[in-house]
Amino acid sequence: MIVLDTTLRDGDQAPGVHLSAEKKLLVAQRLDELGVDVIEAGTAVASGEEARAVKAVASAGLKAEVLSFCRIVKKDVDAAAGCGVDGVHLVFPSSDLHIREKLRVGREEALALVLDSVDYAKAAGLVVELSAEDGSRADPAFLAKVFQEAGERGADRFCVCDTVGLLSPEKSAELYGFLSKKAAKPVAVHCHNDLGLATANTLAAIRAGASEFHATVNGLGERAGNAALEEVVVGLKVLHGIDSVRLDGLYAVSNFVRVATGFPLAPNKPVVGENAFSHESGIHVDGIVKNPDTYEGLKPELVGRRRRIVLGRLSGRKAVEMKLKEFGFQAGGEQLERIFSEIKSIGDKGKTVSDADLLAIAHSVLTGEAREKVRVDELVCTTGNTITPTASARVTLELNGEKKQVFGAGTGDGPVDAALKAVYSALGESDVKLVDYRVEAITGGSDALVDVKVKLRRGDKEINSGAVGTDIVMASVSAVVKGLNALL
Ligand SMILES: [Zn+2]
Numbered sequence: 001m002i003v004l005d006t007t008l009r010d011g012d013q014a015p016g017v018h019l020s021a022e023k024k025l026l027v028a029q030r031l032d033e034l035g036v037d038v039i040e041a042g043t044a045v046a047s048g049e050e051a052r053a054v055k056a057v058a059s060a061g062l063k064a065e066v067l068s069f070c071r072i073v074k075k076d077v078d079a080a081a082g083c084g085v086d087g088v089h090l091v092f093p094s095s096d097l098h099i100r101e102k103l104r105v106g107r108e109e110a111l112a113l114v115l116d117s118v119d120y121a122k123a124a125g126l127v128v129e130l131s132a133e134d135g136s137r138a139d140p141a142f143l144a145k146v147f148q149e150a151g152e153r154g155a156d157r158f159c160v161c162d163t164v165g166l167l168s169p170e171k172s173a174e175l176y177g178f179l180s181k182k183a184a185k186p187v188a189v190h191c192h193n194d195l196g197l198a199t200a201n202t203l204a205a206i207r208a209g210a211s212e213f214h215a216t217v218n219g220l221g222e223r224a225g226n227a228a229l230e231e232v233v234v235g236l237k238v239l240h241g242i243d244s245v246r247l248d249g250l251y252a253v254s255n256f257v258r259v260a261t262g263f264p265l266a267p268n269k270p271v272v273g274e275n276a277f278s279h280e281s282g283i284h285v286d287g288i289v290k291n292p293d294t295y296e297g298l299k300p301e302l303v304g305r306r307r308r309i310v311l312g313r314l315s316g317r318k319a320v321e322m323k324l325k326e327f328g329f330q331a332g333g334e335q336l337e338r339i340f341s342e343i344k345s346i347g348d349k350g351k352t353v354s355d356a357d358l359l360a361i362a363h364s365v366l367t368g369e370a371r372e373k374v375r376v377d378e379l380v381c382t383t384g385n386t387i388t389p390t391a392s393a394r395v396t397l398e399l400n401g402e403k404k405q406v407f408g409a410g411t412g413d414g415p416v417d418a419a420l421k422a423v424y425s426a427l428g429e430s431d432v433k434l435v436d437y438r439v440e441a442i443t444g445g446s447d448a449l450v451d452v453k454v455k456l457r458r459g460d461k462e463i464n465s466g467a468v469g470t471d472i473v474m475a476s477v478s479a480v481v482k483g484l485n486a487l488l
Contacts, residue, residue: 030253
């Protein structure tokens with residue numbers, strides 16, 4: 001199975017995504033470590049910046065083959081060759097609609113242009129993967145003819161693109177089955193997700209004979225995106241026993257791409273979404289405690305993740321007990337009842353209960369006092385268009401039974417960054433790291449409530465915390481301070 005990742009080309013074409021050359025190189029290195037066979041690094045001819053990115057990936061000494069996207073135009077092939085890539089992803093309009101509207105010629109002239117470009121790229125010593133754009137709406141017999149003649153001219157692999165995402169799994173199996181039998185070289189499947197069928201269509205094509213697939217991390221791509229790498233490789237393994245890339249590295253790569261692109265992921269995204277291995281309802285958690293197989297079709301460890309029990313309005317006592325145990329608390333009988341009812345009351349207000357909330361509740365129920373090791377008494381933050389955002393904080397710190405007042409100050413990229421740096425500087429040396437920060441506006445206007453969610457890590461202990469408020473700076477500080485109180 002040949003895995004071609006096109007996060008850096010098709011993924012980079014997603015509205016709102018633009019990866020710099022530096023970021024592309026970092027993503028390419030991660031993909032290489034994951035074990036993808038081919039990386040489509042970009043479109044060399046598109047711009048100077050894009051050429052710089054393609055060149056950086058091509059000269060990074062990766063194990064993967066590196067390609068540049070090219071139209072059937074000589075200057076595209078020249079630009080790719082100039083970047084030192086191993087080969088080209090040579091894409092030609094293949095449906096009558098595309099041939100007529102984009103090339104303004106007939107099938108025979110289109111075929112001649114394809115063959116010229118294949119000759120030109122092969123003469124430059126490049127690997128040629130020849131792709132039929134809008135191939136799912138093209139005449140399969142015409143595709144077979146192009147592939148046969150291009151193969152005779154030295155094209156190395158072929159690909160059929162479901163450019164507009166209109167295939168069904170049945171049609172996919174029929175099309176790729178037919179072309180894989182006809183073609184003398186490997187045929188790849190390239191699917192878009194307009195009907196939510198990209199993964200299903202990709203798997204159906206592979207089952208029918210396609211020996212390569214194209215995908216992007218997190219399903220990034222034009223419109224509704226491309227087939228998601230993580231979904232396809234897990235589907236291949238779990239449903240069909242086919243090995244491809246290192247599955248246990250998928251979550252880390254997905255996170256890396258999410259942060260690098262700033263493109264948010266739906267929490268319910270398969271495999272890599274925040275909720276993909278989370279359980280909240282009492283019935284499910286009870287089953288999980290008895291035997292994880294009851295409600296886990298996929299093992300979280302398979303893709304480098306951990307199971308997460310989320311506490312909320314539907315949680316049962318089992319979930320609370322299990323979660324407490326995870327953090328080293330033993331609670332039973334009356335104490336567990338009290339913790340449980342406090343969690344239910346937060347859940348009933350429509351809020352999720354973060355780890356930090358649970359730990360604060362558990363601590364106060366078990367010890368009879370609030371755990372407030374860090375308290376921000378005063379925070380001043382200034383920002384504007386002519387100054388560097390600056391903040392100062394007065395904090396009461398209670399560590400090892402000793403209470404003291406400390407001060408801190410910081411500057412940052414914005415007021416939130418400055419305020420958090422001020423709090424951290426008041427703490428002095430701290431081994432608690434902020435590993436994730438997300439903010440979402442709950443309501444519409446500029447007076448919106450914001451929901452800040454953070455992840456903090458101390459040693460191998462990682463917890464989530466959160467706060468809601470109309471002031472983004474104060475909500476961010478509250479979320480982090482709640483987390484600090486749970487971890488210190
Ligand atoms: Zn595409």
